[in-house]
Amino acid sequence: MLDTVLLWAEKNKGRWLGDLKSWLSIPSVSTQPEHEGDVRAAADWAKDYLRTIGMTVEIIPTKRHPCILATTPPHLCPPDAPHVLLYGHYDVQPAEPLELWETPAFMPAVRDDKLFARGACDDKGQVHCHLAALTAWKEINHAFPCRVTIILEGEEEIGSPNLMDVVKAHAELLKTAKVLIVSDTNQFAEGVPSITYGLRGLAGFEIVLNGASTDLHSGMYGGAVANPAHVLCEIIGKLHDADGRVTVPGFYDDVQALTEQERKMWAGLPFSEEAFARELGIKEVFGEAGFTTLERKWARPTLEVNGLTSGYQGPGGKTVLPCRASAKITCRLVPNQDPQKIGDACEAYIRSLAGSRVTVEVLRSKGGSPPAITPIDSPAMHAAAEALEIGFGKPPIFQREGGSIPVVAWFKEALGLDTIMVGFGLPNDRIHAPNEKLDLSCYYGGIRTAAALYDLLGSQLK
Amino acid sequence: MLDTVLLWAEKNKGRWLGDLKSWLSIPSVSTQPEHEGDVRAAADWAKDYLRTIGMTVEIIPTKRHPCILATTPPHLCPPDAPHVLLYGHYDVQPAEPLELWETPAFMPAVRDDKLFARGACDDKGQVHCHLAALTAWKEINHAFPCRVTIILEGEEEIGSPNLMDVVKAHAELLKTAKVLIVSDTNQFAEGVPSITYGLRGLAGFEIVLNGASTDLHSGMYGGAVANPAHVLCEIIGKLHDADGRVTVPGFYDDVQALTEQERKMWAGLPFSEEAFARELGIKEVFGEAGFTTLERKWARPTLEVNGLTSGYQGPGGKTVLPCRASAKITCRLVPNQDPQKIGDACEAYIRSLAGSRVTVEVLRSKGGSPPAITPIDSPAMHAAAEALEIGFGKPPIFQREGGSIPVVAWFKEALGLDTIMVGFGLPNDRIHAPNEKLDLSCYYGGIRTAAALYDLLGSQLK
Numbered sequence: 001m002l003d004t005v006l007l008w009a010e011k012n013k014g015r016w017l018g019d020l021k022s023w024l025s026i027p028s029v030s031t032q033p034e035h036e037g038d039v040r041a042a043a044d045w046a047k048d049y050l051r052t053i054g055m056t057v058e059i060i061p062t063k064r065h066p067c068i069l070a071t072t073p074p075h076l077c078p079p080d081a082p083h084v085l086l087y088g089h090y091d092v093q094p095a096e097p098l099e100l101w102e103t104p105a106f107m108p109a110v111r112d113d114k115l116f117a118r119g120a121c122d123d124k125g126q127v128h129c130h131l132a133a134l135t136a137w138k139e140i141n142h143a144f145p146c147r148v149t150i151i152l153e154g155e156e157e158i159g160s161p162n163l164m165d166v167v168k169a170h171a172e173l174l175k176t177a178k179v180l181i182v183s184d185t186n187q188f189a190e191g192v193p194s195i196t197y198g199l200r201g202l203a204g205f206e207i208v209l210n211g212a213s214t215d216l217h218s219g220m221y222g223g224a225v226a227n228p229a230h231v232l233c234e235i236i237g238k239l240h241d242a243d244g245r246v247t248v249p250g251f252y253d254d255v256q257a258l259t260e261q262e263r264k265m266w267a268g269l270p271f272s273e274e275a276f277a278r279e280l281g282i283k284e285v286f287g288e289a290g291f292t293t294l295e296r297k298w299a300r301p302t303l304e305v306n307g308l309t310s311g312y313q314g315p316g317g318k319t320v321l322p323c324r325a326s327a328k329i330t331c332r333l334v335p336n337q338d339p340q341k342i343g344d345a346c347e348a349y350i351r352s353l354a355g356s357r358v359t360v361e362v363l364r365s366k367g368g369s370p371p372a373i374t375p376i377d378s379p380a381m382h383a384a385a386e387a388l389e390i391g392f393g394k395p396p397i398f399q400r401e402g403g404s405i406p407v408v409a410w411f412k413e414a415l416g417l418d419t420i421m422v423g424f425g426l427p428n429d430r431i432h433a434p435n436e437k438l439d440l441s442c443y444y445g446g447i448r449t450a451a452a453l454y455d456l457l458g459s460q461l462k
Numbered sequence: 463m464l465d466t467v468l469l470w471a472e473k474n475k476g477r478w479l480g481d482l483k484s485w486l487s488i489p490s491v492s493t494q495p496e497h498e499g500d501v502r503a504a505a506d507w508a509k510d511y512l513r514t515i516g517m518t519v520e521i522i523p524t525k526r527h528p529c530i531l532a533t534t535p536p537h538l539c540p541p542d543a544p545h546v547l548l549y550g551h552y553d554v555q556p557a558e559p560l561e562l563w564e565t566p567a568f569m570p571a572v573r574d575d576k577l578f579a580r581g582a583c584d585d586k587g588q589v590h591c592h593l594a595a596l597t598a599w600k601e602i603n604h605a606f607p608c609r610v611t612i613i614l615e616g617e618e619e620i621g622s623p624n625l626m627d628v629v630k631a632h633a634e635l636l637k638t639a640k641v642l643i644v645s646d647t648n649q650f651a652e653g654v655p656s657i658t659y660g661l662r663g664l665a666g667f668e669i670v671l672n673g674a675s676t677d678l679h680s681g682m683y684g685g686a687v688a689n690p691a692h693v694l695c696e697i698i699g700k701l702h703d704a705d706g707r708v709t710v711p712g713f714y715d716d717v718q719a720l721t722e723q724e725r726k727m728w729a730g731l732p733f734s735e736e737a738f739a740r741e742l743g744i745k746e747v748f749g750e751a752g753f754t755t756l757e758r759k760w761a762r763p764t765l766e767v768n769g770l771t772s773g774y775q776g777p778g779g780k781t782v783l784p785c786r787a788s789a790k791i792t793c794r795l796v797p798n799q800d801p802q803k804i805g806d807a808c809e810a811y812i813r814s815l816a817g818s819r820v821t822v823e824v825l826r827s828k829g830g831s832p833p834a835i836t837p838i839d840s841p842a843m844h845a846a847a848e849a850l851e852i853g854f855g856k857p858p859i860f861q862r863e864g865g866s867i868p869v870v871a872w873f874k875e876a877l878g879l880d881t882i883m884v885g886f887g888l889p890n891d892r893i894h895a896p897n898e899k900l901d902l903s904c905y906y907g908g909i910r911t912a913a914a915l916y917d918l919l920g921s922q923l924k
Contacts, residue, residue: 219865237699403681
């Protein structure tokens, strides 16, 4: 039956692409209040899509953006079918800076066999691989090969503040699942199908420094009043040493060292630092001394400024002494760092550096994310590896990833579920940046993989 | 005759205020291209105003914003009248951030006997004191008490790039002036009329650091690619030492030390550091060790960040590793620092700090401004002191100012003219910031002072 389903999926490529484009056209930016209605529209789109293939779909309201919970009704799957959970998100990052997009972020466009749009890879495109695969199964087989529950949230890009309330409220249903599938990661490289077994966590905060009650004329006051922009730069300038190590006391205390096996496995991957640098348009890589680029990205923690704001930013000059300066900062965490503990350590250190010249606020982000690692050796992992070989024509490699998917740790904690991360993106997909894209070969390979995965899990998890 | 003119000026207060409000309603922001037409409209307003009182007015086009050159025709002043030059500017700073204005920047409003608008103090309000005084002279006396030439530029806030071309083209006329009057400074405090005899200069530049060719996902790349925001903060964090001194090599080489006489004179001024801090809403003053607040503001050079920009600045968070970070910086200079030399020193030092991790651009602003000092003891200074006593009821004090008026040094160089700075603003007028204002008592005192000044210069400079 799988062969027929795969053929059908192949035959309907244009249809899947059209469906995905219509979903991508909805600017479901969860962090920007003006897009609240669009987030809701993207949820409705998914609800309608899943209802069409016979799933039971609920839109579950939260304090901000709704969750979609869809499940295959009993009459549409084998009576003894194992239960599999799929998690994904339909919200996207802001598209700014808009002027750097070659085609508008929310007008999906195909160029050179790549689909360009905000969310093409992260995560609508990858989620849609599963939706298309399930559609193909339903149309060809009139039923699904296993019991599938899908949970799609609209708040992943703002830290999933309400997801676990939804999960806990539906724990009775969700607990019967045997594994959690997530497609929100990358393949190691083009033509290298990959399973991701570890993720970094996240802790975020904003430093806000206030000086005088208003911006001041830099001639009349300059030299006699502390400038918050100077203090901010002094603080941030001290958060790393010359070797690229984070200087926050205690920052590395709980970091789990890399195993020799991992260092060896990664050293064998087809990776060129020169090509990596060239692709990003930089002259040379830079990071913590004593580690390779892959180790830095996957298994070492960071403290990264995401944004700086102070004073006048328009064209020309303005001779002000700004009254305020702020920086948005996130830390990527690795096992066994704790987001709360790292946030506390950063806040305390920043306050100690700030002195008394300006007032200091450290606004802690809610919804930090713990780092995660999943065991490689399990029946579900084997099924995933086989499905990827069917989807992409060769067996996958095992990697970690530098990004954060908080739900992986949360689902483990709340439901005891292990996660299999089967990602279809590529490292150069520019997620979170202008001109985000998804290669069509990854998209169609992802549909084939998902079609095979549900079949293999249905038979192998019994 | 002066008494009658002063009475007339007093009687027409409401009329002068209405005239000034109409000028302030024109958003003549010289740095923002979208206001080009408004700058021109503000020039036309002044042209019409000056023609109405019988002056010969020319609007002189430049590469960007026009200059106004107005002069009293021979039949409207005494045959042997000395020639006096007035310089001012009709352009204004940007009004951003707009949301911090209590009433819109370009809808002048009087509250508590203060006039609120962008340009109320800097410099339309102060220029209008002279225009109103000359109007009163013309209406009462049917002639002016001396020969007056007025040059009003529309590019002061962008560094006066074209002013000196205009001045040189009209040098034959302007060279016959005996003194240059400028009203673009503050009184030392409310009720303390002041003459300013020194100004700081200005050298500006922007640091632009570029990393990868696009913003990157901070999870996928964080730790392995240099972050330009980190490098920018490191650089800026090193531009001052813990004592508030600028660390750029050679920065203080040409600084003329304060004389004991100046330190003593300023120490005797009615100044309270506590009140100064309270008024600005800061807990304590901060600046270069070894100097008082007045010395820091008036006679010590600075390096000040006017704006910082990098990465995501909207609401919420965005986990990017920014590809670009920039800072707008200006230095305030004191005699005998040279803007070009200081700019060179800063650029070289910044490049040396930046290393090779990111690419560095240092964009130098055109139109730096040399610092200036004018001798205190001259007939014109005496006339100005007497005029201020008539205008404000007590003799003035002598101060320097921390701001920059490049034309003062340029006019000296081009025409050999000394400048008398008779300012009517107050230190809390919030020029260059939201809610700029001019106290009506200063405005009307300024009109009286200007009326007396032209009369006194007419008799004392013969």
